[in-house]
Amino acid sequence: MESDHPPLPTVLCSVLSMKRQSCEVTLDPGRSLLSWRELRPRRGRDRSRPGICLTRMLHRARGLVNSCTPQFPSGGVTVPVAEIVSVGEAEIDEKYYNSMKWQHMCKPHAFTVRYVQRKRKHRWRCKEVTFWCSDEQLFYQWLQALHDILEQQTHRPKRLLVYINPYGGKKRGKQIYENKVAPLFSAAGICTDVIVTEYANHARDNLYEVNVEKYDGVVCVGGDGMFSEVLHGLIGRVQKDSDVDHNNPNAQLSRCNIRIGIIPAGSTDCVCYATIGINDPETSALHIILGDCQPLDVCSVHHKRTFLKYSVSLLGYGFYGDVLKYSEKNRWLGPARYDVSGFKTFLTHHCYEGSVSFQPAKWVLGSPRDQIICTSRCYICRQSSKQLEEQQKTQACGSEHRDQDDDWTTIKGKFMAINAVSMSCACPRSPKGLSPAAHLGDGSADLILVRKCSRLDFLRHLIRHTSNKDQFDFPFVEVYRVKNFQFTPKHFEDEDTESTDIGSIGKKNFPQICTDHPSCGCNHVNSIWNCDGETVDQTAIEMRVHCQLIKLFARGIENAKLEDDVNPSKVL
Numbered sequence: 001m002e003s004d005h006p007p008l009p010t011v012l013c014s015v016l017s018m019k020r021q022s023c024e025v026t027l028d029p030g031r032s033l034l035s036w037r038e039l040r041p042r043r044g045r046d047r048s049r050p051g052i053c054l055t056r057m058l059h060r061a062r063g064l065v066n067s068c069t070p071q072f073p074s075g076g077v078t079v080p081v082a083e084i085v086s087v088g089e090a091e092i093d094e095k096y097y098n099s100m101k102w103q104h105m106c107k108p109h110a111f112t113v114r115y116v117q118r119k120r121k122h123r124w125r126c127k128e129v130t131f132w133c134s135d136e137q138l139f140y141q142w143l144q145a146l147h148d149i150l151e152q153q154t155h156r157p158k159r160l161l162v163y164i165n166p167y168g169g170k171k172r173g174k175q176i177y178e179n180k181v182a183p184l185f186s187a188a189g190i191c192t193d194v195i196v197t198e199y200a201n202h203a204r205d206n207l208y209e210v211n212v213e214k215y216d217g218v219v220c221v222g223g224d225g226m227f228s229e230v231l232h233g234l235i236g237r238v239q240k241d242s243d244v245d246h247n248n249p250n251a252q253l254s255r256c257n258i259r260i261g262i263i264p265a266g267s268t269d270c271v272c273y274a275t276i277g278i279n280d281p282e283t284s285a286l287h288i289i290l291g292d293c294q295p296l297d298v299c300s301v302h303h304k305r306t307f308l309k310y311s312v313s314l315l316g317y318g319f320y321g322d323v324l325k326y327s328e329k330n331r332w333l334g335p336a337r338y339d340v341s342g343f344k345t346f347l348t349h350h351c352y353e354g355s356v357s358f359q360p361a362k363w364v365l366g367s368p369r370d371q372i373i374c375t376s377r378c379y380i381c382r383q384s385s386k387q388l389e390e391q392q393k394t395q396a397c398g399s400e401h402r403d404q405d406d407d408w409t410t411i412k413g414k415f416m417a418i419n420a421v422s423m424s425c426a427c428p429r430s431p432k433g434l435s436p437a438a439h440l441g442d443g444s445a446d447l448i449l450v451r452k453c454s455r456l457d458f459l460r461h462l463i464r465h466t467s468n469k470d471q472f473d474f475p476f477v478e479v480y481r482v483k484n485f486q487f488t489p490k491h492f493e494d495e496d497t498e499s500t501d502i503g504s505i506g507k508k509n510f511p512q513i514c515t516d517h518p519s520c521g522c523n524h525v526n527s528i529w530n531c532d533g534e535t536v537d538q539t540a541i542e543m544r545v546h547c548q549l550i551k552l553f554a555r556g557i558e559n560a561k562l563e564d565d566v567n568p569s570k571v572l
């Protein structure tokens with residue numbers, strides 16, 4: 001009787017040689033694992049009967065122990081196929097070849113497997129191992145089997161468009177790409193078109209013209225500003241192609257399916273750090289090669305009915321706006337400009353008067369202070385986006401997004417900082433980020449309001465950004481998980497009398513705002529908005545989160561505990 005089940009894929013198991021040692025190498029397509037372990041000859045027996053072990057091994061190698069139950073080694077290395085970077089004919093070092101026993105081969109039958117090895121703190125390295133086969137037939141059998149199984153990794157990119165900012169960070173973008181990334185892409189058989197940008201917004205503008213369909217992904221080499229350019233280019237292009245008016249703050253934006261990879265070469269590189277866990281070009285390149293996919297929330301920022309910018313990390317007014325304002329004047333300082341400017345801004349100690357209105361993200365499972373960190377395959381992000389989609393389906397009415405009007409909260413006052421973050425914003429300066437429990441793809445942002453406080457209190461709050469302690473645990477700090485917010489600076493109604501949605505909210509809310517405390521320096525003084533490290537020209541803005549609008553070549557933060565326990569490529 002014929003079985004309905006497809007035949008089980010054949011396990012390939014051979015004795016191959018590795019670094020002059022015999023190894024049992026197993027490729028188990030069913031479990032998508034490649035493993036190997038050294039075969040140690042039993043000392044006493046082997047000394048008295050030289051050669052017996054090799055004979056047995058060669059016999060097994062020729063006969064191939066096919067269809068056997070895989071014997072996963074108790075000591076050895078196991079690599080998931082999903083973490084194999086490349087497989088190819090080995091480039092043989094002549095000295096090594098001459099010292100080998102099997103010199104009767106006219107050509108060395110060896111292949112090299114490159115794979116991901118996890119190091120500490122989310123760093124990945126590309127490790128390689130070369131296996132020697134006893135004959136040509138066996139060699140081709142292995143090469144074919146490995147190529148076939150890698151072909152099944154269809155989510156991996158084959159063709160990439162790469163933009164390099166030669167002036168980001170320490171101006172090492174080109175060097176970083178050429179030395180650390182290009183060799184890996186080439187080993188993995190990825191074709192690239194590389195554009196070294198010649199002016200600001202070159203990448204963004206180019207993305208409006210280029211045939212994006214040709215590529216499986218876009219890679220940016222640079223910092224958050226460079227990422228922002230690519231983000232604007234891609235989202236803008238997709239909206240244009242699908243006839244979505246991005247000036248409409250309520251427009252349902254079309255999702256962007258082409259993934260973006262980030263090779264960190266900037267000053268903060270917060271998007272890279274918060275989605276991969278480290279700013280390391282080689283690690284990022286490996287995530288791209290393996291074809292990782294991390295959906296990411298994007299916030300749109302509008303003034304009245306005019307689109308201003310998209311943000312994925314920090315949209316900050318007050319402290320972070322001022323830090324950016326001063327740091328832009330000192331770009332020549334490179335990454336240190338943020339420290340100099342941060343110190344100066346801290347000493348200035350400005351607060352700003354205004355009104356913040358927001359709607360809570362009611363569907364989300366988490367809350368900003370629950371200490372549940374967004375990790376790879378985050379449950380909260382999956383559930384929240386599912387719930388949001390269902391909610392949107394039931395309210396679906398054309399291409400406009402309709403928010404209920406009844407649940408707005410308005411907070412008026414004097415603020416040291418207003419920060420909206422749709423991800424943790426973790427970066428080397430603040431390893432847990434501005435909101436450690438914010439989620440990459442839950443469709444919400446954490447709105448952090450730091451009210452007017454003493455310089456010492458503000459310093460205490462800032463220092464918490466660098467520690468594990470709760471940075472929201474101060475009487476002058478509030479945090480809300482929101483789906484949108486609007487901000488109107490106090491002086492807005494004086495300078496702009498036109499009636500709009502946001503304008504009328506401002507007018508409605510301002511009569512009670514005081515103009516006392518002349519000493520605090522907040523009257524009639526505006527900050528600017530820092531939008532992912534770029535300045536925004538308007539101060540009265542509205543922001544809305546678009547759940548999982550884009551995808552990155554990343555996988556979120558792998559659970560450190562889990563990583564230690566089940567590191568797949570570690571020597572057991």
Ligand SMILES: Nc1ncnc2c1ncn2[C@@H]1O[C@H](COP(=O)(O)OP(=O)(O)OP(=O)(O)O)[C@@H](O)[C@H]1O
Pocket residue numbers: 164165166167168169170196197198199200201202221222223224225226227229265266267268269270334335533
């Ligand atoms: N060829 C170029 N010449 C001048 N400016 C450029 C060029 N290419 C890109 N830019 C701009 O440079 C700005 C900063 O770049 P980038 O983000 O790479 O570095 P950074 O500002 O040092 O790092 P971070 O954004 O992480 O703080 C971006 O706003 C980008 O638009």
Ligand SMILES: CCCCCCCCCCCCC/C=C/[C@@H](O)[C@H](CO)NC(C)=O
Pocket residue numbers: 223224225267268269270313314320323324338425427429430434459462463465466530531532533534
């Ligand atoms: C006196 C101690 C002060 C310590 C304060 C450390 C806080 C550092 C927090 C950095 C937050 C970074 C958020 C990310 C913002 C990026 O979008 C942007 C562009 O790269 N970077 C900055 C610095 O605005």
Ligand SMILES: [Ca+2]
Pocket residue numbers: 297421422423438439440441442443444445
């Ligand atoms: Ca989010």
